[in-house]
Amino acid sequence: MLRRVKVVPLALAVALFAALAAAAAFSAASVSYRSAERDGHRVGEVLIGDQVVIVLRTSAGGYVPLERAEVVASRLRAALGEELGARDIEVMPVAGGSALYIGDRLIVTANQAEADAQGATPEALASLWRSNILGALGIADVSPEAPASGQEATPSQEPAPSQGQTAKPAAAAGDSIDWTGTAQKWVPIFSLETEGAYIGAAQVAGPPAQVAKVKGVAELRLNFQNIGRIFVYVPVSAISLTKLDRVQGVSVWATGDIGLVRF
């Protein structure tokens, strides 16, 4: 009898986990990346569904094209979790080139080297990627006020709009983050849980410049009786009860806390 009682939560846990994976599989457009050969060179391709939307031909920031594609795919995947319109996808000038943003999220940067490799200007290249993404998502281009599609992206823009244009993001993966070196430090952690609130210290690690920005860690912990639990750690640049301002590139290695309030 006791054993049966034990088995029920086990089976429930596995079923829950399976449901989670299944739900995730159906959420958002499917973004992937792969290595491919173009003109005798290995390139990194980012795909939405089966359409290549970004092609990266050059290495940057210590990352080869495939690694850059992986990072860009990860960003794109995160950005596509939201409801999007054409105006949410923008090309903006940045130092050394043009960058493609979705909302306020940087997706990829077209630097001069990548643009040269693709025979286009950085702005034209970024605009091409934008068009490819809109096309793959089936969003009509209402052509915002800015640079978007039309722009002199043509010359070297190679074939057509959609499929695998060669795109080579300037800063690739690490775009705005300099990954050189690793720093660690201890900061306060505040944990909100199903049973109460805890406070303590957390050891965070990441690129030195990013770690320096971290002021604390916000933790959300949900405990489901004897079945399981979920933790989420968010290193933040400001202590605020209303907004989570995550510091990118920083993660948590260790924590130690004590109970503050019991619910």
Add this chain to the structure above:
Amino acid sequence: MRLGKRSTAVLLMAALLSLGLVASAGWGLGLGDILKVGGIAWLVSQYGDQIDKFIGSALNERQAQINGATKVVPILSVGQGGYIGAAQVVGNPQNVKDVKAVFQLEGQVGSFRPNIMVPTVTDKVSGNPERAKGVGVSAVIQFRI
């Protein structure tokens, strides 16, 4: 279509595992736990990308999205009862891709709760885990063993 097959496979696996667990109830302690650990580790390795996407979407909704490289790997936790599940790791893109698993050691002394998480480049339980440099944990989903 592909997603449909994948989901079917996941659900089938879950059903098989559940059956195995129920059956194991009559065989004594151990088999159910082994099936659970192995099954969940397998699910995580097979569906890490989807779980990663799910976590990313959940964080996005709270304006806490991660823009760097992430990966979901199995996590094994000891110290406060055993737990197995999935951990999302984040950090240097070149090192994130090498992470195979996360080992977590936690405890409780009075109301103080220490917790150490070590992303490793090996998925073997024996020996000293080799820490993946520049990589840490951002989220965890675990089930009690």
